[in-house]
Amino acid sequence: MREKIVLIDGHSILNRAFYGVPDLTNSEGLHTNAIYGFLNILFKILDEEKPEYLTVTFDVHAPTFRHEMYAEYKGTRKPMAEELRQQVPVIKEVLRAMDVEIIEKAGLEADDLLGTISRICEEKGMDVAIISGDRDTLQLATEHVKIRIPKTKQGRTEVEDYYASDVKEKYGVTPVEFIDVKALMGDASDNIPGVPGVGEKTATKIIMEYGNIENAYAHASELKPPRASKNLQEYWDQACMSKTLATINTHADIEFHLEAAKHGDPYTKEAHDYFQKLQFKNLLSRFDVEASSNKIESHFKEINEKDRAEKVFKEAEKASTVGAALTEDNGNVLPLFAHASGYGRLTIAYGKDKIYSIVCGPDMEMDYLFERLVHIAENVQTFSMFDLKKYLPVVKITKQENCFDATVAAYLLNPLKNDYTYEDVAREQLNLMIDEKADPMTKACYEAYTAYAAAGSLTEKMQAEGMYHLFTDIEMPLVFTLFDMEQAGIQVEAEALKFYGEQLGARIVELEKEIYEMAGETFNINSPKQLGVVLFDHMQLPNGKKTKTGYSTAADVLDKLAPDYPVVEKVLEYRQLSKLKSTYADGLAVYISSDGRIHGKFNQTITATGRISSTEPNLQNIPVRMELGRLIRKVFVPKEGCVFIDADYSQIELRILAHCSGDEQLIQAYKEARDIHRMTASQVFHTPFDEVTDLQRRNAKAVNFGIVYGISSFGLSQDLSITRKEAAQYIENYFETYPGIKRFLDDTVAHAKEEGYVVTLFGRRRPVPELKSSNFMQRNFGERVAMNAPIQGSAADIMKIAMIGVNKELKEKGLKSKLILQVHDELLIEADKEELETVQEILKRQMEQAADLDVPLIVDMHTGENWYEAK
DNA sequence: CCGATCACG
DNA sequence: ACGTACGTGATCGGG
Structure with missing residues (x-):
């Protein structure tokens, strides 16, 4: 069997990856998309070729290089984009960490390095695969040298392969002849002038017939298009120079030692560290998971017997830190006795070798396990879980001070991420890789262990960044405040909501008819695409802005047309009504629970600025600005014997700015x-x-x-x-x-x-x-x-402090009134009529005293029999 | 699953 | 010359 070497054109592939992969940055702000794309291609090629040898070449004439595929200019060279430039040294370091040989020599083109190494290896009787994004390398193809050109098609990388015969098939000329084609047609991006008036078509035809430019020159008078004939003679010197420029030097003066290119195990510890730092989650999974985590996994134990579980609970109660995970059991163990909540397994960790996964059963029902967990949580120093709020309905913890929500901690350390999974935290804080395909018990053990083990480093990092007080004094208490609010929910009059929706529906049908009549055709008014075609093509309205996909039909565009075109006015009204109906009337109705209330979610780890977000449904964007929409607020009502108190900060952001x-x-x-x-x-x-x-x-x-x-x-x-x-x-x-x-x-x-x-x-x-x-x-x-975040974020901080204060005082004083909604600068309380004045005082005081600024914080308050009246 | 649109602060 | 207000979430249409 012939041995094989893979040669990678470093800059070319890096460049291609840079433009093919959407912008990525790690949490330190380093751009990583080119590195990521490069490594993906590298691994794909290695998987396919399984070569004995591997070398990556870089040419070193920064700041520009010759073969820049995407340079859409002539003559002058655009300097490399900064985002790409900063990735060049990093990829080299990563490759070195993977024990991959890098060859670079000042003054030499990457092509010349590739050509020379390729020739040497082929002469040694080896197979060669050259990976490049640059079609110039096609001239190097032979029977044993394969040129592979990766293409990014809709996110997936496909590779085009060329042996000599494939080049001939696709381009009609042999790889060697390919040089002469290029000498004739030139290449703007490589500064190869070629022969004027000769493009790809003519050049190929000439070379197919005469084999090379010298022979073509000898028969210049016979050349077909007279222009080519004339220009080849007139520009013969330029053609010869072009050929020299186009020819890759396969005898460059370099040292190449095959042994140094020997391809071993790239999955080294150093490489792992780099991948970690670069936050390449997918690529990390290629590393031997076993090696790094075997030790911990050997301590994972499943418990099915009550007496054993009891021993563990007793021991856990005495530990200083306990991590826990509650999971549904998707394995085949025993979902039989699972709780109504879906949970069937409690896993706790309180040491590197103290990781137990307890499965519920006939003598250990989940309710019992929940109780035992509460007891543990309230007796240890630190009780840590991911997304604690989610479990509070079953784990009824009253002692909040011990609690540590690892999700919230991870959010504070980097609020820009989309999610904060235990897998991520394990990788970032503990250097632990978790196999995606692990069984439910193993995953549960990792989750509990990560909650246990990461609490320390998360705390240290928060302290180092001056956020620990924010965590303990604001974010952790807020977990419980938000939980209370979700539990409380808000009462909604389903009948009234339904009626409102029907009223809207009737008007929508009318408008629909009128619009179709005015347009002279029927179409989907809700489709911006169809609407754009009808308004601006069929009806010939003057069109303003455009979007990527067609005409813009956004409200600010239509607003300008409305005075002159009645149909536009109708469309705007239609839009407004269908938004109200679909999102609010119909949309809210499905969230009303059997208790007649909507229990939306308040999310604490979503926004980049520290605000809370609201989902399922979003109760923070209920209409208020337009009267028709505002009417929806009438269906939000306090329960029997209560009124709403709505309090909002007056210009809190400007005051913070002051x-x-x-x-x-x-x-x-x-x-x-x-x-x-x-x-x-x-x-x-x-x-x-x-x-x-x-x-x-x-x-x-x-x-x-x-x-x-x-x-x-x-x-x-x-x-x-x-x-x-x-x-x-x-x-x-x-x-x-x-x-x-x-x-x-x-x-x-x-x-x-x-x-x-x-x-x-x-x-x-x-x-x-x-x-x-x-x-x-x-x-x-x-x-x-940078200008907005401190202001918006400080306002969010202050509101959170107020919420915690209000909720706490209402509970401590044994009042029935409840905090039920937050809308960024506004709080809504369902206040018992008996407690009205007390609660008003509490609300105003807690909100206005939440922070001591150089300007007063002022709160405006209203009461009412529904949210419409109270606002 | 993404872009356009529109509801809120 | 570039092409924008900051922060969210739900719905819809159309690949």
Whole structure:
């Protein structure tokens, strides 16, 4: 059997991966997409070829290199994108860690390295596979040298293979002739001029007939298109030079030692560490899982007998830290005695060799196991679980101080992730790989063990980053507050909701008819695509913006057309009504439980800024701005004997901005309870306070909002329908009025650029990796995020403190009233009528005293028989 | 499963 | 010249 070597064109593949794989960054903000794509291709090739030898070549004439596939320019070279450049040294380090030989030699093209090594190996009687994204390498194909060109097609990599015969088949010429074709046609991206007037078609035809340019030149007078004939003679020197440029040197002066390229086991400890750091979860699974985790797995024990379980419980109660996992048992063990909740197995860990998975059974029902778990939780120092709130309905812990939610901790350390699985935490904190295909018991043991073992390092990291108080004093108590709110739910009048939906439905049918009539055809009005075609093609309305997929039919576009085209007005009304019906009337109805209430979820680990999010259903976006939508709030009612109290912070974000920036003007204004928007208008538009018009005040309000969002003249101009220039002038005037704010925002961005993150008043961090981007737009986005996150995040912190305080005081005083909703700056309480005044006082005090700022925090409160009235 | 749209703060 | 406001979630249509 012939031995085989795989030769990889490093820069070419890295480049291809960079453009083929969507942008990825690890939590340190390092771009990793090219490295990831490169390694995927590498592993795919290794799996297929199983070669004895492997070498990766890099050419070293940074900052540019010759074969840049995606350079869409002529002559000049675009410098390598920063996001790609930073990945080059990393991939080299990763390859070295994998014991892969790298060959690079200053002044030599990667092609010349590949060509030379390929020739040497073929002469030794080996098979060669060259992996490159560059078709120039096709000239190297022979009977034993295969050129492999990876293509990314919809996320999947497919590889095109070329032996000499395949080149001939596809291009009509042999690999050697391929050089001459290129000499004639030229290549802009390689600075090969070629012969003017000769393109791919002509060049191929000439070479197919004459074999090379020399022979073609000898028969120049016979060449078919007269233009080619004339130009080949006229530009003969240029053709010869092109051929030299196009020819890969297979006798370059390099040292190549086959033994050094010997391909061994790439799954080294060092490589594992790199993959970990780069957060390549999928690729990590290629490493030998057994080796790293066998030790721990050997301590996993399943328990089915009550006396053994009892021993474990007794021992666990005395431990300082206990991790636990509650799981449904999807194995074939025994789901027979599973609880109504679905749980059938309790797994606890309190040491490296103390990991027990207890299965419920006839003499150990889940309810009993839950009780024992509560007892443990309340007797140890630290009781750790992932997503604790989820289990509180069955694990009825009252002593909150011991609890540690590892999901929440992981979220605080990096709030940008989509999820916080125990697998991720195990990998990041404990260097542990978990086999995806493991059985339910093994997984449960890992989950419990990770909860146990990661609590320490998560705590250390939170302390190191100044977030431990945020965790213990705000986030952990909040877990229980949110749980109480979910349990409480909110009562909804199903009948009224249904009626509301029917009213909407009737009007929608009418509108549908009218629109079809005006359009002269029927179509799906809910399809932006179809709507765009009908309005802008068939009806010839003047079209403005476009989206990637067609015409934009967004509300701001249609708004401009509505005055002139009645059909557009109908469409807008239709849109509004169908949104109300589908999302709110019909959408909410399915969430009403048998107790007549909706128990939505409040999520604590979703947002990048620290806000809470609401799902299933989203109760934080119930209509309020438009009257018709606002009416929905009438179906949200307090239970018998109760009223709603709705309390919202007045301009909390602007107040935080005043506090953080220390701007004297703004602070003074808030202390004197002035009308901030009016005052801003007066200053920005140079108008006496009492003469500010409504329009001026509205505009100033928009500027204030813009400041909080991380202002840009474009954004403001869009919002106010004014020119960018005018918007820029507003902003300039604003910053002149409030110099402290300008300074604060600049400092915040500078800090973010320096440190890579911004911080809220209570220590919450948000990383801003976009600031390192070479992309203008991304960087701008990063700057706005840096300005907004501390403000939005601090407001979230303060509201969380208030919620915990309100909930706690209501419970401690034995009141029946309950906190039931949070809408970012607003709390809704279902208050017992007897307790109304007490609760109002508690609510106002807890909210206004939640933080001690340089400006007062003011709360507006309303009561009502439903949410519509209370708001 | 993604993009467009639109509801909220 | 670039192409944008910050943060969410649900629904729909269309691949």
